[in-house]
Amino acid sequence: MEETIKGRQNFSQMINLPYEIYLKIFSLLHKSLVKDCVMVCKEWSMPAFQAYFKEVIINDHNTGTLKALVDQGQYFKYCHWTEKLTVNQESSGFHFNREPEVEFTKEEFLKLIKYFPNLKKIEIRTNKSESNYTRYLLDIDSNHYLTRLESIILRTDTFCANPSNLYCSVYYKFRASLTRISLEHERKSVLASKYGGVLNYLNQFKKLTHLTYCNNSGHYTPIYEIQVACPSLTSIQLISHYSSPLLQAGDNIFDQNSNLKELSLSFPNISTRYIETITKYLPESVKKLDITITEIDLYDWIDQVGIENVLQLAERMSNLPKASFQCIPDKEYETEHENIGESNMTIFFKVLNAFKGDKKVPCTASFSDFRSVHNYMRFNGENISIEYGLNYADLYDDSGEERTLEFSVPDRTASIIGPEIINSLSFYICTVDPELTIKLLKYSLINCTHLQHVEFKGMNSPHHEFVLSSNIDYFHEGIETYDLTATSKENLKTVKLKNFIPSKEYIDLLANHLPDLQIFTCGGRLGGRFDNSEESQDHKLDLTRFKSLKIVYFDVQLVSIGSKLIKFEYVDGEEKFYQLKDKKDTSFEAISLEDIKNNQTTPISTIVFECEKIERFTLCNARGYNFLEIFRGIPQKKRSLEVDDMKYIANKFLPDQFNQ
Structure with missing residues (x-):
C-alpha cells in the first residue's frame, strides 16, 4: 500500500513538470510512443500533440487519405506546430503490381501547404512528382504563407545536373526567409542570364x-566576395571541378570580419599558394575546416606542393575544434610518386602527427587495399579517425631474392608517431594471401599497444575474418569511452573468428599477447561455403593457456562435410567424445572410447579440444540448426536450435549477423 502511495506521489510530481520539459521528453521518443502519451492525462496531451506534429510525413500510404480530407480544415488543426513537412514517395526496388503513384493536384497541394503556417523545412523526395510540387511552390503567396521557411530539400542532386530555372526561382521566391540553399553554377547558367x-x-x-x-x-x-554578398553566412561548402585558383603573393581570400564558422573546400587539386593563404589567413572565427582533393593522391600532391607546406596546413588544422583532410581520386588512379627515401606510411604518419597536434584523444583507423589511393584524417571534436590506403609496398618486401610478406611500419625518427596511437583498427583486404590474416593480427598486437578493438575482413574468397574486442556486444553497444592508458592485453577479452579454424601459430600468438581472453568463438555464415573440401581434415585447438576463458563457441561446419568426431581432452585427464555421423550433420551424439574402437566407420575428420572444464562450451552445426551445450564438462540435454537461440548466437558469438 505504501509503495502504491509513493508511486502516485511520484506520478503527481511528474505531472507537475514544466510544459517545456514534457515537450523535450516527448521529442526524444518514437512517434508511436508519443501517440500513446496523448491519451494518458490532460497535462500530457498538448505537449505530446506538439511533439507528434513537429514533423509530418506524406507518403504512399496516406496521400490518398489526405487528398480526400484536404478540404476539411479541422483535420489539420494541430499542423500549426509542424516545422518540417516531408513528401516521401520514393519507390525502393522493383515491385510487381505496384499501384500508380498518387499525386496531389496543384489546387490540393496549395490548400495543404496553407495548413502549415510555421513550416521551417520542406523536403520533397518523389520519383515523378518532384518538379510538379516544386513548381506549385511558385504559386504560393509568400507574403502570407511559408513566411518562416528556412530550407527546401529536393531529391534531385544539384551536383549532377545544372539546376533549372525552376529550382533557382523557387529559392529566389523565398529569399526573405531561407537560411540554407544549394547552388550549381554551370557555364550557361540561369544565375548569369536571369539574375545577373x-x-x-x-x-x-x-x-x-x-x-x-x-x-x-x-x-x-x-570566398571573400561570397562573404561580402552574404554577411550572415556561417557555413560555406565550396565545390569545384576546377583546381584551386591562382593567387598572387599576399592575396587574402577571406573576410576577416565575417561570421564564418564552417568552411568546406573540394577541389581536384590545391596549389601551394592556396595552402599558404589558408594557413596564414583562415579567420579565427572558423571552428571547422574540411579539405577534399578529388583528382590526385596524397603522395603526388605532396611531391607537387612540398611536404613542409602540407605540414604547416596540418598544424593549422590541429588548432581547430573540428577538421578533416582527404585525398579521394578515382580508385583506378595511378600514382607517379616513387617510394625513394621515406615510405608512404612514414609520410602519412608524419602528416598525421602535425594534424593531431598535442591532442590526447582516441584514434580509429581503417587500412584497406580496396582503395589504395584513398587517404583521410578527421577530428570530430572527440576522436581522430583515419583511413590509410594500402599498396603493394606496404604489404610485400621485394628487396631480397624472394618476395616476402612484410607489413610496413613508419620510420619513427621521421614520423614521430606510429600505430601505437590507434585504439580501434580495421583491415579491409582484397589481396588473397593465406598468411595475411595472421600477419596483420601480429602487426596489430605488436605495434598498436592500446587497442580496444581490431578486425580483419577478407573481401574475396575464402572471406576470412577476425574480430578482437573488449566487449562481446561491441557492434551492438559500441564503445562509449576509451581508457587511453589501458593496454591491448587489458582491453581485449573477446576473439571472434570467421570461416577458418586457427592454426597452432595463431593460437600461440593470441596466448602470448592476450592470455586473459574470456570468450573465444569460431563460426561461419549460415548456409555459407567454407574451406572444408579436403577429404580428411584433423584439427587440434589447445585452449589450456587461456586461464580466464569462460565461453567457447565452435561451428563444426567449418571442417569437412561428413562424419565428424569431436574429442575433449580436459586438463584433469578426463576425455569426452561426441560425433556427428549422418550425411546431413543434424545431430550430436555422445559416444565412448569403446564405441569408437568398435565402430566400423572411420570419421572423415577429428576435432580435438584441449581445455579446462570451462563455464560454457557450445558446439553448433549451423547447417542443421543443432547445437550442444557443455557446462563445466557436463553435456546438457540435446535439443534443436530454436529461433531465439539463433538470434543469441548471431548477437553473441558470430563475427556478423547470422542471416547475412
Missing part, C-alpha cells in the same frame, strides 16, 4: 547562413 551573376543572386538572401556552392563554370568566385 551568382553574387547578385546571393545578395538577395538576407538571412542566408549555410551555402553549398558547386562552381563548374570555370569562373572563379572568391
